Amino acid sequence: MTGRNYLNERRGLWSWLTTRDHKRIGVMYLWSTLLAFFLGGVFALLIRLELLTPGKTVMSADTYNKMFTLHGAVMIFLFIIPSIPAALGNFVLPLLLGAKDVAFPRLNLASYYLYLAGALMALATLAMGGIDTGWTFYTPYSTSTGGAVNLVTLAVFVLGFSSIFTGINFIATVHKLRAPGMSWFRMPLFVWGMYATAVIQILATPVLGITVLLLLMERLLGIGIFDPKLGGDPVLFQHFFWFYSHPAVYIMILPGMAIISEVIPVFSRRPIFGYRAIAFSSVAIAGVSFLVWGHHMFVSGQSVLASAIFSFLTFLVAIPSAVKVFNWVATMYRGSISLQAPMLYAISFLLLFAIGGLTGLFLGALATDVHLHDTYFVVAHFHYVMMGGTVIAFLAGLHYWWPKMFGRMYSERWSRVAAALIFVGFNATFLAQFVMGSRGMPRRYYNYLPEFQPLHILSTAGSWVLALGLLIMAGYLLASLRRRPDAPPNPWGGLTLEWQTGSPPPTHNFERTPRVEGGPYDFHLVSEEAAAGRQR
Amino acid sequence: MSTASQAESSPRTYLRVLAALLALTAVTVLAAGVNFGAPSINVVIALAIASLKGSLVALYFMHLRHERPMNAVIFLTGMAMLAIFLMFCFLDTASREPVAPSAAPAAQAAGALRPSSARILRAS
């Protein structure tokens, strides 16, 4: 729709840098996080390249350690944690609520600048020799090694505040800026997911903040808390670190699940099965996520009593996730499925997240974890949930909301090619890693026994297919931006409020404040021709 | 926020709360000097008094008494999370041996570090 919209209403770089419009902030976050994804991906490809042969392939062991550290740190802190909430969430949340903006637009812009500052600080470490501690910075190595640890921990501190500000904004927005008639149980499930995510961001991130502060003080002053020579406890560092980092993985997956809850009803033309169950399960996951962090520490020296308690609680957290998977599948049952790009990714998600989630159970059980800890089994597990889960869901959301954000449709044919390549490449890369992990291949190892080489080769080949799929995707998405803005307001026939305004939306989102009288997935109440449907 | 519907404490109440806070401060200082048997009892008493003071500040100075419950829910959730964190850390520390068996901390290194994972692997 060529008309005035948030993209063209004000022009020039300055208008973007000083914007308070959640849509523009979302777009800036989008490009930044996609750039981070690209960078992290390059590190990943280099890792996989090195692992083609045991011993040295293309880099030294020290460089290899820096590669996997940076891959992890960049992907986690610069891509996966901010991407769905700050890029897609910022854009779409107020629209879904029928609001004109988030509660605190200036805080939103501040959050973006903090992200940029933290990102630049983290990337500056590349020039300073990098870090090789692993993204987890365990003591005592991280307190005694040289390198740019100080700078990167400060970067993490800054990035943490970016995340906190986003969380504060979302919670306040959901409480106070819903359109008239939108009760809590008429909100789209994406909002429930983002709300639960925001709760975790608020409660967990500060502990990461104090953790890196303590790490910094230990390095600078030798305060003694984590150093056994001084009477400290390195396991305490792990408690501090994982108190944030476990809930953090739910900061990563809840938004992904939130997207799936949006996409599946629309592309099945059916109301979601078990709206309340899904809504409550998001909150339940957020709550239980705080009780399980010790499952990363079963072999660290943590007491057996604590380990047993954490293991038991870990099994609990699988339940709400399973509830969601069942409900999504049930939504599709007897639906009218259209296999466009968003739905292709959503269906991929169901399979890949199920695999990832189930393999988490092996790791949550004490007896098996002793054998699987720090092997490639763990690596495969978290890539299945983080990439097969969150990233695939992110791509679903990106393809779903792309026309809304930029007013253009992309090539349907090429999107299917890319989705297929991504699916095949991903599984080739990481299924092999489950196998080699269960056979004893340790993670973060530069050298390995020759018997693992065939699986490593398979995994590396898979990474190339995956990369190809992602590159094709980048290609057709960028190409779409050069087309005329031709997207209709509601290309998918969705019933939520964002489809009731233009693609792209005007700066103030809605011409008239929407008034909500029904649920977000009432497909059973509208006719098939209601392509310009509305949340009644 | 011109809504008169929101009740608020009067200056008198604020003064009374201040008086209570000051009194409790005196109590906690005095209690610290008393030997109740075990040192942990002193800790419990000190924490209890501190929590009482904190509650007064939250309820009256921070208006939680008169406002919508959501603000109190937010505050209490934060405290609950902190409690969980503290509890598990203490539980873990209390149920295992200290990492360095020569528990007295020394400014100089006193021998090689014992890898803490060795304990579990030896036990299995």
Place this chain on the structure above:
Amino acid sequence: MSLSGAAAEPHTEQPFLQHHFALPEQQAEASKIGMWLFLVTEILLFGGLFAGYGVMRMLHAEAFHQAHAHLDRALGALNTVVLLVSSFTMAMAVHSARRGERRKLVLFLALTLSLAGVFLGVKYVEYSHKFHDGLLPGRLYAHRGDATAGQFMFFSFYFLMTGLHGLHVAAGMAVIAWLLRRARRGEFSARYYTPVDLTGLYWHLVDMIWIYLFPMLYLIS
């Protein structure tokens, strides 16, 4: 409550009302929720320090017990009283703002600011004593004649916790000073005093943290 047509007037009459809020109450309540959420992050930030302190104390009870004797209880108690009174004056400031009483608002803000200054002054005195005696954090610890080794760790936590707290006091002072300026210019009224309200909440939290810090560091033996 139909909002769709009547958006223009509330916003022009009330310049503090941002465009995406329909009513001042809505905006004020949203701001409060935001502030409480931020306070929770502060609780967890400091909470981490309490956790570290608690664990290390469990492991080195004797050293911590001896080390804490170096702290001046009188000064600590004085600072507690100072902060409690400053919380009272801050609550009174918010109360005055709510009733549109500009002079009282200015008075109570100024009192709060002064008391905060006293707090930092006392801390400066305390810190000077510690520096003089070599009671410093970590590897800077230079005190001689300790009966038990490892007292340096107590001071690591002492400085970390009171230092972080002191930074928050200083930041609070800066904000209160800014509020004072705005208040003197008459920028607050009974209809709009949200910044005062939110700063009050922050200040009370700073007080609350000290309420826990004081016994934990100075009193428990």
